[in-house]
Amino acid sequence: MTLRLITLTAAIGLGAASLAWAESADSDGDGMLSLGEVLAAYPSIDEATFTAMDGNGDGVLDETEIQAARESGTLPAQQDG
Numbered sequence: 359m360t361l362r363l364i365t366l367t368a369a370i371g372l373g374a375a376s377l378a379w380a381e382s383a384d385s386d387g388d389g390m391l392s393l394g395e396v397l398a399a400y401p402s403i404d405e406a407t408f409t410a411m412d413g414n415g416d417g418v419l420d421e422t423e424i425q426a427a428r429e430s431g432t433l434p435a436q437q438d439g
């Protein structure tokens with residue numbers, strides 16, 4: 359039972375961590391990051407970098423594209439403020 363509780367807690371923790379990007383950068387709460395949201399949240403990123411991160415070219419970054427950008431180091435770790 360203790361192990362099960364730990365596993366459940368860990369799962370919840372991972373879920374919260376994966377959504378952390380959206381809570382601070384996704385200002386309109388649609389679950390994806392537009393160019394404007396990325397520029398506002400990450401001053402170090404320019405439009406060309408955004409375009410490079412937008413793998414399917416639909417003009418917004420979905421969670422998959424954001425995860426890929428973070429893993430490749432293109433998108434910096436979450437910034438405070």
Ligand SMILES: [Ca+2]
Nearest residue numbers: 384388390391
């Ligand atoms: Ca958004």
Ligand SMILES: [Ca+2]
Nearest residue numbers: 414416418419
């Ligand atoms: Ca996209």
